[in-house]
Amino acid sequence: MxxxxxxxxxxxxxxxxxxxxxxxxxxxxxxxxxxxxxxxxxxxxxxxxxxxxxxxxxxxxxxxxxxxxxxxxxxxxVARPQQVPGAPLRFLLDVHLGTLARRLRLLGVDTAYESTDIGDPALAARSAAEQRVMLSRDRGLLRRRELWAGAYIYSTRPEDQLRDVLDRFRPALDPWTRCTACNGLLREATKDEVADQLEHGTHRSYDVFAQCTACGRAYWKGAHHQQLEAIVEDALSMRAQEN
Missing domain, CATH: 3.10.20.30 (Beta-grasp domain)
Structure with missing residues (x-):
């Protein structure tokens, strides 16, 4: 038969x-x-x-x-925009998506990132414990039942990855409010407060600073600011077109 x-x-x-x-x-x-x-x-x-x-x-x-x-x-x-029930929209990225993680943080999106390979079980457990959407190109990881939610990253190009995540989930954007290194929130800081992180030229040339409330890292509009500004402007333009 x-x-x-x-x-x-x-x-x-x-x-x-x-x-x-x-x-x-x-x-x-x-x-x-x-x-x-x-x-x-x-x-x-x-x-x-x-x-x-x-x-x-x-x-x-x-x-x-x-x-x-x-x-x-x-x-x-999946229909777009995808609705994720429950907790405020937050993401967790695996070790291979560091650039995407930094760009999401630049836009003010709550983005956890593992800079080392902690293994699929640990990633899935963190996704569930913190109610974060797991973003990965690892199909095996995305098949784990304990995930809170997950999404496959289709492109290997960071700019395309970012646009895809923004289009699929439509997260709220609040640029320049998160530390791109650790995901902590930024606050305004005086030059004196961050002086120990500034080289002489920076100390002389800049007066406006921010500092991470979690790791203490200092930020200012340095040499790469135009490149970062372009990423922010592209994301905001995309959001305006969606609305």
């Missing part, structure tokens, strides 16, 4: 996760009558963090649905 078989069609936005032969149209797939549809979709390579709705024969079903012989399944991507 032949095993039960379903036909699965994956949305084009999710095509990169599945084998090339399955990237267009509906394709037959044998099922065991026991595994959930969520498990079946993950077995194709699609992280459930990237799945918006699962449609079976024209009706939406949960990931716990047990597919039956002959069903036709459509896997749709």
């Amino acid at each position: 032949n095993p039960p078989e379903i036909h699965v069609e994956v949305a084009s936005e999710l095509a990169l996760f599945v084998p090339h032969a399955r990237r267009t149209g509906a394709h037959p797939l044998a099922v065991d009558g026991v595994s959930t549809l969520g498990h079946v979709v993950e077995s194709l390579g699609v992280p459930l963090t990237e799945v918006g709705t699962l449609v079976v024969d024209g009706r939406e079903v949960p990931v716990a649905h047990i597919p039956a012989d002959g069903e036709r399944v459509t896997v749709r991507p």
